[in-house]
Every structure is written in structure tokens, then in C-alpha cells.
Amino acid sequence: MGQIERGLFEFCGWEMDLAKRELRALGAPVPIGSRAFDILEVLVVADGDAVSKDDLMRRVWPGIVVEENTLQVHISAIxxxxxxxxxxxKTISGRGYRLLGNWKSGAASFNGTESSVRTPPADARYVSKIPASISDLIGRESAVAELLTLASAYRVVTLTGPGGIGKTVLASEIARSLLPSVEGDAFFIELVSLQDPNLVPTTLAQTLDLQLQGDEISAEVVxxxxxxxxxxxxVDNCEHVIDAAATMIEALVRTCPNVTVLATSREVLRIEGEFAYRVPPLEVPAREEATGTLEHSAIQLFVARxxxxxxxxAADPEKLLAIAGICRHLDGIPLAIEFAAARAATLGIQQIAGRLDDRFVLLTGGRRTALPRHQTLxxxxxxxxxxxxxxxxELLCGLATFPGGFTLEAAVAVSGDGEAETALAISNLVSKSLIAFDGFDAAPRWRLLETVRVYSLxxxxxxxxxxxxxxxxxxxFLKLFKPFSEERSLQTALDNISRYRKETDNVRAALRWAFSESGNGVLGAKLAAASSDFWTAISLVSEAGDWAERALENIGEETGSRTEMVxxxxxxxxxxxxxxxxxRGKEVLTGALALARDLNDYDYRQRLTCALWLFSARSAELSDALxxxxxxxGAVDEQDVRGRATAAWLVGIPQTYQALHQEAGERLEWAATHYPLENRRTDLLRLEADVRTSSLAHNTVNLIAGGRLDAAILTAEVAIQEARETRQPFVLCVALAWSASFVSLTLNDLDRAQEWGEELLAEASRHGLQPFHAAGLCxxxxxxxxxxxxAAGIEALRTGLAELRNGAYLLFxxxxxxxxAAALQSMGRFNEALNEVGNALLFSEEKGYRWMVPEILRRKADVLRAQGLSETSLIEGLFQQAMAEASKQGALYWELSAGVSLGAFREASVPTVLLPLYRRFTEGLSSPRLLEAKALIEASTA
Incomplete structure (x- = not known):
């Protein structure tokens, strides 16, 4: 088939968007599987003509032989x-199918005989985090075939059934089978260890390594x-957090058109677009069957294990009859059958069969069949x-305290036995199917199935x-996470962060117990302190704060110690x-700094000084920041280049906004040049900033003030490029915000401002960074x-300024x-504009935010000039005052900017005032403000 021009088809509130591959009802996306969409695409471009079944299957599954019932599943999904x-x-008897209605299209056309097939690039590389198969999947051939069809017809397929029925194993097998055709990434998200439903989005974000930041990680944000x-x-084991899981998956289906979900749960999600597939038990022979026993999947599983x-x-006829009886009593539940087989290999079939019978009588009150799932398990x-x-x-019960799985080292710590004895016991438990091997990484890892873990607890x-x-x-875990709590080992811990990520749920469980009524608050406080940098390293700053707050409430004898400081x-x-x-934040940090001084802890004195500096700088308390x-x-050793570069950065930023441009520029340039990049990862964690890119971004203010306009643009570009390389959203937002605001808008480079501003808004929204979202709106x-x-500008600026005020992020x-004010002025709302200019001047005077004063004075004069109600001398005086203030600051660009406005207002000032300023520029001559100055000069000499 030739190409289908990707267009939009509409009929009676329905839309088929071929470009986005979306089916929409009244504008809202309707979940539908990829193959089902392909079928709809073929039918809609056929323009009401019937398409035969054979033709449909050939177009949608090119080169693949599929059964007609597969097509029927997809038709049902549509x-x-x-x-x-x-x-x-409509089904056309004997002919195929056709789509009724007059589906209008502006651009779409159909000019071939085959469906358009998306072909992945030859060099495509995708992430696959689906667990490898531990053993052969027995007795699930028909289920696999059916689920593979359903997964291409529906966006969400939920595997339901009782505990131990094999939902997780089956879902993993389907995922592995789908990998070659996914044309994207594949992930396995475990919800099994979650006790707090609010952590469902966080767990998904962590597994997908989305690196979200901000105060809330919600389903919508993910x-x-x-x-x-x-x-x-x-998405595995949804039942205990069913509402949160349903909300999360529904948000994915609604917002992400190319995401397919396989969920496992004891109950359906009940969301739009879901197909609920109840996993059947394995086949067991009826009581009267004496032959053909091995044809049943339950018996095959038992024998194989x-x-x-x-x-x-040896599965002789007598044994097979006994095995059939065992499998019937276990309702064909794979997990239970594996338990039985594990023991039968050593204790014998007849003995197991007899004891199983007695056990069920005891626990089910005499009911031997159709057992309720919880009682059966x-x-x-x-x-x-x-x-x-x-x-x-004893070991099994101890290991049940690890909801996130465990290593041999962890098992030894719990058992108290030697490594060899513990390893042997784990091996025995694996062979009895009570522990599952979870794969190799830096070390082998195992886990308990959740039903086994809860029972063992x-x-x-x-x-x-x-x-x-x-x-x-x-x-x-206190010992394991100790490297995060000491500066000398922090880099090593970060280099091995993937190992620690696997322990996230285990640490949560330990902290949750420690702060419970029967726990040990002091021990929990120590663990919360040791792991605090870990939470920050995996972008869960708010969770670090939550545990710290609970720990401080239970700190007991650790009051006044390093633990409290951390x-x-x-x-x-x-x-x-x-x-x-x-x-409150300032009070907490001030108390911590006092402890750091008392304890003479150099590392935390630096951290906390930076934290209070950050607090002061963000809120524009520049004197405090300085x-x-x-x-x-003052605390940095002369030989410590890293410390000196950091200090130059810390001093240079408040000096920049105090209009000490010469000294500030020299400091920030030195910091950017001399900061040792090998310390970047640890300092990103310790200082919550990147010294080099932050120095570059802030120094653009000094470069522009000094008239080095080309250097400012180049510095902004370098800052953005290096910020991207850190893969830290906060660092990138700093570079984008300063480059788009103080470089592009100042120099009236609207194309760059739009490009960088849009990227800033997208990045801030994606990672929940509210202050930078506010800057993006502005x-x-x-x-x-x-x-x-x-009008639109006023609304966006008003909203953005309100968000900046609410977050007390005031540098912008x-x-x-x-x-x-300029936007208000452009609509003739002069009094409102003057009021906002007055607010800017008052703010700058109160905070010592001097660098903006020349521009604020110029803007005030410009509003008064446009309003036409003020004396000429007042307006001219404001322009001259702006120039004088800029000259005092050494801010050549702002002096020229005010001079251009003065020259446009009073032409006589051009040769005596503007021309000498213009001649001092050696770069940036093509920038709009300098071109304006040049035009005024040429006009005055004509």
C-alpha cells in the first residue's frame, strides 16, 4: 500500500487523528489498542467502502498469518x-466490514492497497526492564495467545484472579513476547511493597527514572x-492500592497515546478502555479420569517442578493419580502446586497427598472444592x-521484613548465621518456591512473593x-547507607546509586517501623539522617524532609548531636x-548551622551556609546572602580550589544584583573557569546547584551591563548546553530562565527568548518546579x-508574578x-503601569537590588512620556538620573539604553550624550538597542 497522508477525520463528534494516532469523542481521547487503531484507519480512509476480512488482515498484519478470531477480538475492541x-x-455478511457515516477530512487521502506501517529506525535502542524468565511457563499457551491479541486491541489489559494464580508470571511472559513489536521502552512496576497509595506515582516515576522534582509527584505530573x-x-499487584493504581493508569491512558499497560490485580481497575482478563486455574483432571492425566497443565507443572x-x-500411573488428587485439592493454582511439588521431591507423593487433605479439612471446615481464594492460599x-x-x-520470617527484596548480605544480617549457612538456607527456600530469584546486578537478589511474605510476617x-x-x-540499613552520610564516601555512594535504589522500599519499611508505637525512635532518627542524602539523590527531596521531620519528633537522646544537625x-x-x-524553613536551617558550628563539622557548616545563602538569595535578601x-x-582553605570557586560563586551572585558588576563578573568568571568538574555530582547534592552553569548564567547580567553583548549571548548558550549535560532539571531551568529573561528579552532577541522560554515552561511543568514555571509564564x-x-501578555505576566511572590522566588x-508595566503601557493603562514601575523601584531600594534601578527609572520616564501629562523637565530628568545611576554602576549598556530614550525625546542630546556612549561599544553592534542608537546618531548628523 502507498502512503496515507496523516490527517484528521470527523463525524458526529468523533475524530480520527491519524497523525497523533488518536480516536477522540467530543475532543476527549478514547483508549484503543494500536492494531485496533490500524483497522479503524484502513476503514476510515476507505470512505465508506467495504473492506474484506482478508484485506484487513493483510493490511494490518502484513507478512503475518493471523486467525480470523484475532480480527474479531479487535473488531469487538473498536x-x-x-x-x-x-x-x-457494520459487518457486511460475506464481504467484510465498513465504517458508516460521512467522515470529513481536510488532508487525508487513501491511494494504495496496504495499511501504513510504522517502521522503527534501524538503529533504535529501547530500554527493557521486564524480568527474565526463571523457568518455563507451563500450561499457559492458550492464555498467552489470547493475551497477545488483547494487548494489541486494548490500551489496558488487567489480569485478575486469586492470589497465586500466576498473574505476575503470565503478565511478564506477555511483556517479553511483545518486546520485539513494542518499538519503545518496557518497564516492570512493582506496587507490592507499597502501604501508602499516595506513593504509586512516585514508584512509577522512580522505576521509569523520570527524575521528577518538586513538592508533589502526582499521577498527572508523571x-x-x-x-x-x-x-x-x-503494573504488578494493584489490589491493595487499587484506587491509586486505577487513577495512575487512567491518567497514563488519557495523556500518553503511545503507552500500553498490562496490570495484575485481584480486582479490576474499572477504568475506561480496560479489558479485564481473568486468569484461569491450570487444567486438572476430573475425578473419574484414569487416563490422559499428563495432558492437563496442572499435572505437567507438578511433574516439571x-x-x-x-x-x-518418575511419573508412573500410580503417582499421576496421586498428583491429580493433589492438584484438584489445590484448585489448579500454580503457586500452591509448586509448593507441593517442591516437597514431593523429597517426602514422596503419597505422604504429601495425605497431609494436604488433612490440612484443608482443618482450615476450611470440611470444604474440599471451590475453596475461597484466601483460605486456599x-x-x-x-x-x-x-x-x-x-x-x-526462622529465616523465611526474618526475610519477610524486606518488602523490596534482599541480598545475601541483608539475609545474613537478619539471620545472624554465617554466610555459607544462610546461602544454603536461601537455596533450599528457593527450591521450595518460597523465595524467588530476582536476578543479578552487583549482587544476586531474591524476594518473597507477597502472599508468602504477608503470611511469614x-x-x-x-x-x-x-x-x-x-x-x-x-x-x-543504617550501616549500608552510611556512605551517604560522610563527605569522603559520598561520591562512591552516588556511583553505586542503582544498588541503593533497590532498597528504597526496605528503608521505608524500616523507618516506618522505627517511628511506630512499638519501634525505636532513636534508631530510626539515625537511619533517617544517614539516608537523607539518598532521598535527595533520587529526586525525592520532599520525602527526605518528611522522614527528617518524623525523626526530629522521636530524636530523644540524639538531641544536640550530629544526627539532629543532619x-x-x-x-x-x-x-x-x-x-x-x-x-519555619529559615528557623530550622539556622538551628542546624548553630549545631554545625558547635560540632565543628566543616562539611555541614558549608552545606548549611549554602542553604541559608540560597534562602536569602532566592528571596532577594541580598545583604543576608552576602x-x-x-x-x-572565610572558612575556605587557600589551597582548596573547589571551595574557593564555590565561595566566588556565592559572593558573586548577590554582588551581581547589588550592581557591583566589575567585581561580581570577575568572581563568577573565576568560579566558572576554576571549578573542578569532577566534584559536580556530589556538589549537586550538597549545594542543590551546579556551580559552573549557575556562575555562567548569572554572569550574563554583568556581561550585558558592561556592554559585552556578544559574550553574554555565547555564555548563555554554553550555560544551557552544560546544564543539559548534568541531566538535572533544576540546573537546566536556572540556565534557561536567565538566558531567556536577562539575555534574550533584554537584548530583544525574541526568537531565542521564545525557544528557551518554551523549553523552560515544558521542563518546569514536567518536573513540578513551580518558581521556574512562574518565570516561564512571565x-x-x-x-x-x-x-x-x-492583553494575553498582561494575563500571563500577572499570573507569573503572583506565582513568584507566593514562592518568594524574587530574583526575577x-x-x-x-x-x-510595559505591557500595561502598550494598552494605554498608564496609571497602572506607573504603579508597577513604582513597586519595582520600591522593591529594589528596600532589597538593595540596584542593578535594575537605571532601567526602572528609564521605564518610568518612558511611561510618563507616553502618557503626555508630565513636564518635559521631569521626564528628561528621569532619563538623566537613569544614565547617572548606570554610570555609577559601570553599567554601560543601561547607560546607553537610557541615552537612546533621552535622544529620542530630546534630539539635541544625541551628539553630546549618546554618541560618546555608542563609541565605547566594541561588540553587539547588531543588537536592536545599538542599531536604534546608530539610527539616532545618523539622523542627527544628516
């Missing part, structure tokens, strides 16, 4: 998606971040548990033994990012009014107040 308009898809990426997601453990296991687990040796039982109890075990677990630091940084620059910067500088508003849309504030 009709389900069409809902009350399902009759639009979905927006994924956007148009093509993904296959296996027994032979894996006992190579000479509990019976199986109870029986399997009592077949273990005492040492194996119950056996462990809730009193003394549980408390003793959790103490050992918490102490183990916790206060973590909480203070979290408050800055989640609540802005409020007094005080903290000088304190940091850039959008400035561009709108400068491009002839003042006077600049955008002036932009707001």
Missing part, C-alpha cells in the same frame, strides 16, 4: 471504544512527563511452612521477636523546595505584548514588574 455509536462499524513516549508497562528438584523423578502456605526445618522457618508476630528482627534490619539540614532544604522561603557567602569564603507574557498581544521580580 465497538467497545465507540460505545453508543458501536453500530457505525503522565505529562511521559508524554508521547512509546512504552509497555507491566518435581523433576527440576529430583532428576530421576493460606492452607497451601500453612502446609508449606510447617514442612520447613526450624532454621528455614504473621508468623513472625508483632511483639518481641518482630521488634528484635526489625532492630537488626534497621541497623543493617536531619535539620534535610528538613530545611525540603521546606525551601516544597513551601518556599518561609520563616553575609553567608562571606562566612563560607517570559511568555513578555513575548506576547512585544509581539502585539498585550523587579525585571518582570517592568515588563508588566
Amino acid at each position: 465497538r467497545k471504544a465507540l460505545g453508543k455509536d458501536r453500530n457505525l462499524l 503522565a505529562r512527563c511521559i508524554g508521547g513516549r512509546t512504552m509497555l508497562l507491566v 518435581a523433576r527440576a528438584l529430583q532428576w530421576d523423578f 493460606r492452607a497451601t502456605l500453612d502446609w508449606s511452612y510447617h514442612l520447613l526445618l526450624d532454621a528455614e522457618r 504473621e508468623k513472625l508476630g508483632v511483639r518481641d521477636e518482630f521488634r528484635r528482627t526489625m532492630c537488626r534490619v534497621t541497623k543493617y 536531619l535539620r539540614c534535610a528538613l530545611g532544604y525540603a521546606l525551601i523546595y516544597t513551601q518556599g522561603m518561609n520563616e 553575609t553567608y557567602a562571606r562566612e563560607y569564603e 517570559i511568555k507574557g513578555s513575548l506576547a505584548y512585544r509581539s502585539g498581544g498585550p 521580580y523587579p525585571f518582570y514588574l517592568c515588563e508588566f
Whole structure:
């Protein structure tokens, strides 16, 4: 088939968007699988003509032989998606199908005989995080075939059924089978260990390595971040967080057109576009069957697992009859069958069969068939548990405290035995299917199936033994995460961050227990302190703050210790990012700095000085910021290049906005040039900033003030490029915000301002960085009014300024107040414009924010000139005052800018005032302001 021009087809509120591959009803996307969409595409471009079944299958599955029932599944999916308009898809008896209605299209056309097929690039590389198969999948051939068809017909397929039925194993097998055709990334998301439903979006973001930041990671934020990426997601064990999981998956389906979800849950999600597939039990022979027993999948599984453990296991007719009885009693549930087979290999079939019978009578009140799923699974687990040796039982219960799986090292810490003994016990438990091997990375890892883990936790109890075990677990993680708590080992910890990520749920469980009524608050406080940098490293600053706050409430005997200092630091940084620059955050950080001084902790003195500097600088308390910067500088050793570069950065930024441009520029340039990049990763964590890119971005203000306009543009470009390389959203937003605002808008380079401003808005929205979202809105508003849309510009600027105020992120504030005033002026709202200019001047005077003063005075004069109600001398005096203030600052560009406005107002000033200023420029001569100056000079000499 030739090409289909990707257009939009519409009929009675329905839209078929071929470019976006979306089916929409009244503008809202309707979930539909990729193959089902392909079928609709063929039918809609056929313009009402019938398309035969053979033709449809040839176009949609080119080169593949498919059964007619596969096509029927997809036709059913389309009709389900069409809902009350399902009759639009008409079956033409003996001929095929056609789509009824006059589907109008502006650009789409159909000029061939085959469906357009998306072909991935030859060099495409995709991420696959689907677990490898541990053993052969037995007895699921028909289920696999059916699910593969369903996965291409529906966006969400939920595998439901009782615990132990094999939902996870089956979903993983389907995902592995789909990998060659996904043309995107594939991830396995485990919800099994979550106790807090609010952590569902966070877990998804972590697994997908989305690196979200900000105070809230919601379903909508995660979905927006994924956007148009093509993904296959296996979301496992949804039932205990069903509402949150349903919300998350629904957001993905609604927002991400190229995401397909396989979910496993004991109950359906009940969301639009979902197909619920109930996983059947394995086939078991009826009681009267005496032959053909091995044809049943349950028997095949039992025999295969027994032979894996006992190579000479012989399935003679007598044994097969006993096995059939066992499988019937276990309702064909794969997990229970594997338990039975594991023990049968050593204890014998007849003995297992007899004991299973007794066990079910005890736990189900005499019911031997159609057992409720919880009772059936509990019976199986109870029986399997009592077949273990005492040492194996103890280890299994101890390992149940690890919801995120465990390493051999962790198991040794819990068991208290030697490595060899513990490894042997784990091997035995694996062979009995009570522990699953979770794959190799830096070290082998195992996990308990959740049903086994919950059962084992119950056996462990809730009193003394549980408390003793959790103490050992918490102490183990305290030791494991110690590298994050010491500067000398922090880099090593970051280099191995993937290892620590695997322990996220385990650390949460340990902290949750420590801060519970029966826990150990002091031990928990120590762990919260040791792991605080870990949470920040994986972009969960707010969670670091939450644990720190709980720890401080339970700190007990650790009051006044390094533990309290670290916790206060973590909480203070979290408050800055989640609540802005409020007094509580400042109080917490000030107390932490006092402890650092008392304890003579050099590392944390630096950290906390930087934190309070950050607090002061963001809220434009420049004198306070400079005080903290000088304190940091005073503690740095002369031989410490890293410390000196950091100090130069800290001092240079407040000096920049105090209009000390010469000294500030020299400091920031030195910091950017001499900062050792090998320290970048650890300092990103310690300082919450990147010294080099931040120095470059802020120095553009000094470069422009000094008239080095080309250098400012080049510096902005370098800052953005290097910020991208850090892969830290916050760092990139700093570079984009300064480059788009203080470079592009100042120099009236609207194309660059739009490009960088749009990227800033997208990045800030994707990662929940509210202050930079506010700056992005202000850039959008400035561009709108400068491009002839003042009403839209005013609205965007008003919203952005309000967000900046609410977050107390004020370094941009006077600049955008002036932009707001200019937008108001362009609509003739002069009094409002003067009011905003007055607010900018008042702010600058109160905060010592001097660098904007010349421009504010010029803008005020410009508003008065446009209003036409003021004395000429007043307006001229303001222009001259602006020039004088700029001259005092050494701000050549702002002096020239005011001189251009004065020259346009009073032509006589051009040769005496403007011309000498213009001649001092050696670069940036093609910038709009200098071209304006040149035009005035040429006109005055004509």
C-alpha cells in the first residue's frame, strides 16, 4: 500500500487523528489498542467502502498469518471504544466490514492497497526492564495467545484472579513476547511493597527514572512527563492500592497515546478502555479420569517442578493419580502446586497427598472444592511452612521484613548465621518456591512473593521477636547507607546509586517501623539522617524532609548531636523546595548551622551556609546572602580550589544584583573557569546547584551591563548546553530562565527568548518546579505584548508574578514588574503601569537590588512620556538620573539604553550624550538597542 497522508477525520463528534494516532469523542481521547487503531484507519480512509476480512488482515498484519478470531477480538475492541455509536462499524455478511457515516477530512487521502506501517529506525535502542524468565511457563499457551491479541486491541489489559494464580508470571511472559513489536521502552512496576497509595506515582516515576522534582509527584505530573513516549508497562499487584493504581493508569491512558499497560490485580481497575482478563486455574483432571492425566497443565507443572528438584523423578500411573488428587485439592493454582511439588521431591507423593487433605479439612471446615481464594492460599502456605526445618522457618520470617527484596548480605544480617549457612538456607527456600530469584546486578537478589511474605510476617508476630528482627534490619540499613552520610564516601555512594535504589522500599519499611508505637525512635532518627542524602539523590527531596521531620519528633537522646544537625539540614532544604522561603524553613536551617558550628563539622557548616545563602538569595535578601557567602569564603582553605570557586560563586551572585558588576563578573568568571568538574555530582547534592552553569548564567547580567553583548549571548548558550549535560532539571531551568529573561528579552532577541522560554515552561511543568514555571509564564507574557498581544501578555505576566511572590522566588521580580508595566503601557493603562514601575523601584531600594534601578527609572520616564501629562523637565530628568545611576554602576549598556530614550525625546542630546556612549561599544553592534542608537546618531548628523 502507498502512503496515507496523516490527517484528521470527523463525524458526529468523533475524530480520527491519524497523525497523533488518536480516536477522540467530543475532543476527549478514547483508549484503543494500536492494531485496533490500524483497522479503524484502513476503514476510515476507505470512505465508506467495504473492506474484506482478508484485506484487513493483510493490511494490518502484513507478512503475518493471523486467525480470523484475532480480527474479531479487535473488531469487538473498536465497538467497545465507540460505545453508543458501536453500530457505525457494520459487518457486511460475506464481504467484510465498513465504517458508516460521512467522515470529513481536510488532508487525508487513501491511494494504495496496504495499511501504513510504522517502521522503527534501524538503529533504535529501547530500554527493557521486564524480568527474565526463571523457568518455563507451563500450561499457559492458550492464555498467552489470547493475551497477545488483547494487548494489541486494548490500551489496558488487567489480569485478575486469586492470589497465586500466576498473574505476575503470565503478565511478564506477555511483556517479553511483545518486546520485539513494542518499538519503545518496557518497564516492570512493582506496587507490592507499597502501604501508602499516595506513593504509586512516585514508584512509577522512580522505576521509569523520570527524575521528577518538586513538592508533589502526582499521577498527572508523571503522565505529562511521559508524554508521547512509546512504552509497555507491566503494573504488578494493584489490589491493595487499587484506587491509586486505577487513577495512575487512567491518567497514563488519557495523556500518553503511545503507552500500553498490562496490570495484575485481584480486582479490576474499572477504568475506561480496560479489558479485564481473568486468569484461569491450570487444567486438572476430573475425578473419574484414569487416563490422559499428563495432558492437563496442572499435572505437567507438578511433574516439571518435581523433576527440576529430583532428576530421576518418575511419573508412573500410580503417582499421576496421586498428583491429580493433589492438584484438584489445590484448585489448579500454580503457586500452591509448586509448593507441593517442591516437597514431593523429597517426602514422596503419597505422604504429601495425605497431609494436604488433612490440612484443608482443618482450615476450611470440611470444604474440599471451590475453596475461597484466601483460605486456599493460606492452607497451601500453612502446609508449606510447617514442612520447613526450624532454621528455614526462622529465616523465611526474618526475610519477610524486606518488602523490596534482599541480598545475601541483608539475609545474613537478619539471620545472624554465617554466610555459607544462610546461602544454603536461601537455596533450599528457593527450591521450595518460597523465595524467588530476582536476578543479578552487583549482587544476586531474591524476594518473597507477597502472599508468602504477608503470611511469614504473621508468623513472625508483632511483639518481641518482630521488634528484635526489625532492630537488626534497621541497623543493617543504617550501616549500608552510611556512605551517604560522610563527605569522603559520598561520591562512591552516588556511583553505586542503582544498588541503593533497590532498597528504597526496605528503608521505608524500616523507618516506618522505627517511628511506630512499638519501634525505636532513636534508631530510626539515625537511619533517617544517614539516608537523607539518598532521598535527595533520587529526586525525592520532599520525602527526605518528611522522614527528617518524623525523626526530629522521636530524636530523644540524639538531641544536640550530629544526627539532629543532619536531619535539620534535610528538613530545611525540603521546606525551601516544597513551601518556599518561609520563616519555619529559615528557623530550622539556622538551628542546624548553630549545631554545625558547635560540632565543628566543616562539611555541614558549608552545606548549611549554602542553604541559608540560597534562602536569602532566592528571596532577594541580598545583604543576608552576602553575609553567608562571606562566612563560607572565610572558612575556605587557600589551597582548596573547589571551595574557593564555590565561595566566588556565592559572593558573586548577590554582588551581581547589588550592581557591583566589575567585581561580581570577575568572581563568577573565576568560579566558572576554576571549578573542578569532577566534584559536580556530589556538589549537586550538597549545594542543590551546579556551580559552573549557575556562575555562567548569572554572569550574563554583568556581561550585558558592561556592554559585552556578544559574550553574554555565547555564555548563555554554553550555560544551557552544560546544564543539559548534568541531566538535572533544576540546573537546566536556572540556565534557561536567565538566558531567556536577562539575555534574550533584554537584548530583544525574541526568537531565542521564545525557544528557551518554551523549553523552560515544558521542563518546569514536567518536573513540578513551580518558581521556574512562574518565570516561564512571565517570559511568555513578555513575548506576547512585544509581539502585539498585550492583553494575553498582561494575563500571563500577572499570573507569573503572583506565582513568584507566593514562592518568594524574587530574583526575577523587579525585571518582570517592568515588563508588566510595559505591557500595561502598550494598552494605554498608564496609571497602572506607573504603579508597577513604582513597586519595582520600591522593591529594589528596600532589597538593595540596584542593578535594575537605571532601567526602572528609564521605564518610568518612558511611561510618563507616553502618557503626555508630565513636564518635559521631569521626564528628561528621569532619563538623566537613569544614565547617572548606570554610570555609577559601570553599567554601560543601561547607560546607553537610557541615552537612546533621552535622544529620542530630546534630539539635541544625541551628539553630546549618546554618541560618546555608542563609541565605547566594541561588540553587539547588531543588537536592536545599538542599531536604534546608530539610527539616532545618523539622523542627527544628516
